[in-house]
Amino acid sequence: MTILFALAFPIKLLPIFLSVVKTLDLKIAPQFSGGEVDFVIDRGSHQIKVYHPVYPALFGQGSKGFVQLVWQPRSALPSQVQDSIDLNRDGTVDCEISFSNPPGEASAPVLTVNAKSLWVFPAHNSPTISLEGVLIERVGDAMFVRIPIRKMGSS
Amino acid sequence: MAEMFVTPKDRVEPLPGLGKNWGASLLWTLLMVICSLLLFSKGLSQGSPAQRVAAGATIIFLTGIFLWMMRSGETYRPRRVFYVALGFLFPVGFILELIAQRASMSISWEQMLLGNTPFCYLALPMMALPAVLSKTIIFPGSILPTPENHHAFGTMLALWFGATLILGRGWCSWGCFFGGIEEGFASLRRKPLWAKIDRRWTLFPWAVLSVVVVGTAISLAPFYCEWLCPFKTVTEFPAVTSLRTAVQFGIFTTLFAAIVVILPLLTKKRTQCSFFCPLGPIQSLTNKINIFELKTDPDRCVSCGLCEKACPFLAIDRGEGGLRQVNMYCSRCAACADVCPKGAVRFRIKGTPFTVNSSAPRMMFLLATWIFATMFGGSIIANSVAKILGHLF
Numbered sequence: 001m002t003i004l005f006a007l008a009f010p011i012k013l014l015p016i017f018l019s020v021v022k023t024l025d026l027k028i029a030p031q032f033s034g035g036e037v038d039f040v041i042d043r044g045s046h047q048i049k050v051y052h053p054v055y056p057a058l059f060g061q062g063s064k065g066f067v068q069l070v071w072q073p074r075s076a077l078p079s080q081v082q083d084s085i086d087l088n089r090d091g092t093v094d095c096e097i098s099f100s101n102p103p104g105e106a107s108a109p110v111l112t113v114n115a116k117s118l119w120v121f122p123a124h125n126s127p128t129i130s131l132e133g134v135l136i137e138r139v140g141d142a143m144f145v146r147i148p149i150r151k152m153g154s155s
Numbered sequence: 156m157a158e159m160f161v162t163p164k165d166r167v168e169p170l171p172g173l174g175k176n177w178g179a180s181l182l183w184t185l186l187m188v189i190c191s192l193l194l195f196s197k198g199l200s201q202g203s204p205a206q207r208v209a210a211g212a213t214i215i216f217l218t219g220i221f222l223w224m225m226r227s228g229e230t231y232r233p234r235r236v237f238y239v240a241l242g243f244l245f246p247v248g249f250i251l252e253l254i255a256q257r258a259s260m261s262i263s264w265e266q267m268l269l270g271n272t273p274f275c276y277l278a279l280p281m282m283a284l285p286a287v288l289s290k291t292i293i294f295p296g297s298i299l300p301t302p303e304n305h306h307a308f309g310t311m312l313a314l315w316f317g318a319t320l321i322l323g324r325g326w327c328s329w330g331c332f333f334g335g336i337e338e339g340f341a342s343l344r345r346k347p348l349w350a351k352i353d354r355r356w357t358l359f360p361w362a363v364l365s366v367v368v369v370g371t372a373i374s375l376a377p378f379y380c381e382w383l384c385p386f387k388t389v390t391e392f393p394a395v396t397s398l399r400t401a402v403q404f405g406i407f408t409t410l411f412a413a414i415v416v417i418l419p420l421l422t423k424k425r426t427q428c429s430f431f432c433p434l435g436p437i438q439s440l441t442n443k444i445n446i447f448e449l450k451t452d453p454d455r456c457v458s459c460g461l462c463e464k465a466c467p468f469l470a471i472d473r474g475e476g477g478l479r480q481v482n483m484y485c486s487r488c489a490a491c492a493d494v495c496p497k498g499a500v501r502f503r504i505k506g507t508p509f510t511v512n513s514s515a516p517r518m519m520f521l522l523a524t525w526i527f528a529t530m531f532g533g534s535i536i537a538n539s540v541a542k543i544l545g546h547l548f
Contacts, residue, residue: 014313021309022299026286028270028308031375032295056375058288139265 031056034068034144039089045076050087053149064150069097072142077101087120087147095120095147099136111136113147121148174228175514183518184222191217191529198537205548209541216240217533221525230489230517231465235338238328241532242335246389248539251546253391261394267295273306276315277333278380280364280433281371282308294377314531321523323445324438325487327428327468329528332535333386337427341419341467349421350464356430357469357484364433379433385410425467429484439483447502447520449481449492452509455499462491462500487520 027033034051041048048071055065067087071077079101087094096114100107113123113135123135137144175183191214192199198210216237223233253260266272274296285293292298292308300307318326327334363383370378380387382403388411393400410431418426428435442448451462458477470484471491481491481500491500502517503509 013317014310017313017316018299018309021312025290026298026308027291028296028298029285029291029293029375032267032293033270034268058285058372058375137264137268139268144268 030054047072055151066146066148069145070142074141074143109136119149119152123148175225180222180225183225184218187221187525188218190526194530205544206541208544209537212540213533213537217529229493231493238335239339241332241536242339244536244539245332248542249390251542260391262391270297271304272296274308274311276311277434278377279315280437281367281377281379284368284372293371293375318527319441321527323442325524326438328486328488329524330531334428337415337419337425340416341423341425343420344423347423352422354469359430360432360435363431364436367433382406385415429468442483446505448505449485449500450503451480452499453478455497457497461494465490465494
């Protein structure tokens with residue numbers, strides 16, 4: 001039986017096992033994936049994907065987190081990008097974001113977040129010391145930005 | 156050694172060797188060649204010239220190893236040649252791939268943000284608790300394979316599960332390429348410089364497992380990968396740009412030097428696997444469900460202790476009257492079986508009696524294991540050789 005299992009594994013059993021994994025509906029933790037896209041802002045030459053807020057925690061939600069935004073295509077962006085973003089679509093601007101978009105890969109982009117709402121932290125880019133700490137990163141033809149936020153009512 | 160030559164068992168004649176005649180050896184080897192050709196058919200027919208040469212060379216290499224096992228009746232030394240080759244070729248191929256993609260061994264944030272980080276099976280123990288509690292996998296990869304990431308969580312889980320059913324903790328001697336690195340260093344000296352090891356160290360991996368499970372749950376990041384994995388030194392690691400990443404790099408390289416290179420060299424034991432790896436305890440538990448085992452025939456054991464000295468995992472216990480018994484940490488490397496002068500330690504199928512002069516359990520184990528080894532280790536060897544050839548020519 002074990003020999004038959006070893007023979008059948010790469011051909012038949014692996015796809016079956018992957019189907020079982022698919023039914024489990026597991027997801028990559030949002031602090032890595034950035035969460036799900038909430039809405040898209042169309043700026044004509046480029047789009048900004050705004051993701052749902054992520055508050056990482058083992059149970060439920062934590063008190064601090066981030067909102068991921070993706071500017072795409074990066075090639076259509078000017079060398080200095082400035083944007084005012086309403087992160088939760090309540091009609092008020094939550095933050096003003098500006099970042100540099102240097103050509104090539106030699107220089108790192110510089111990000112500044114000017115918080116306009118209490119639940120957004122002001123920030124500027126820091127060395128990417130961990131995935132949770134990533135604030136701005138070039139990814140292919142897109143610019144990934146994470147805005148630090150907190151749950152209202154938390155310190 | 157004082158236990159020898161004092162009991163009637165001393166008059167136990169050794170069993171006939173397990174080696175087969177040329178005809179039988181070649182027939183069984185031919186079966187494995189057919190399996191290899193099926194498993195490598197794509198590389199042989201559709202690959203680049205380097206891939207075809209690598210696939211062909213790997214088939215010849217694996218065939219030679221299997222024929223050696225059949226003809227000689229030995230398991231441990233042929234397996235070690237395969238396993239050490241796997242252990243050293245994997246990081247070479249991996250590093251060449253990284254250099255080709257990014258000109259660096261540093262972890263790419265782009266790769267992580269896109270969910271393209273290859274999933275490592277060493278991270279599996281840390282994933283279980285968050286997966287059960289929140290249905291999330293705390294790893295910057297993908298759940299199912301994609302064109303950009305073949306080494307998804309689901310794929311590695313499937314491979315590990317399949318390997319575990321076939322091999323139990325044999326994964327640690329026939330599958331896990333990291334173990335091949337330290338086995339290489341452990342085989343350099345003829346005799347250990349440091350032979351006395353406190354057996355309580357075999358409990359330490361349970362502590363490491365507890366720490367990484369709790370650490371991952373608290374930090375919401377793969378704790379072992381971030382802080383404790385010695386094999387980051389030969390795969391990929393965060394670029395050293397801050398005090399935190401400098402400390403991380405220091406831990407990785409120190410652990411690699413200490414428990415993968417120096418201690419195996421001094422003790423001839425698999426120290427990282429036996430005393431540190433958090434996957435080890437899980438694999439040991441899977442020995443309970445695996446149908447194969449190495450077991451001591453009490454009617455043949457003369458308590459010489461050679462098996463205990465030979466075991467790289469400290470997986471042989473000394474029982475009443477000096478009778479040696481294989482414990483749950485056995486990785487089915489068969490060092491004990493090959494060294495036993497009376498054939499007392501043998502492969503057995505659980506629940507069946509010891510049958511004198513029967514090599515059937517060993518054959519069944521080897522057939523199942525070698526099919527898996529060809530698929531998993533063989534494909535890694537072929538891939539790495541292809542990359543080396545592509546780099547050279």
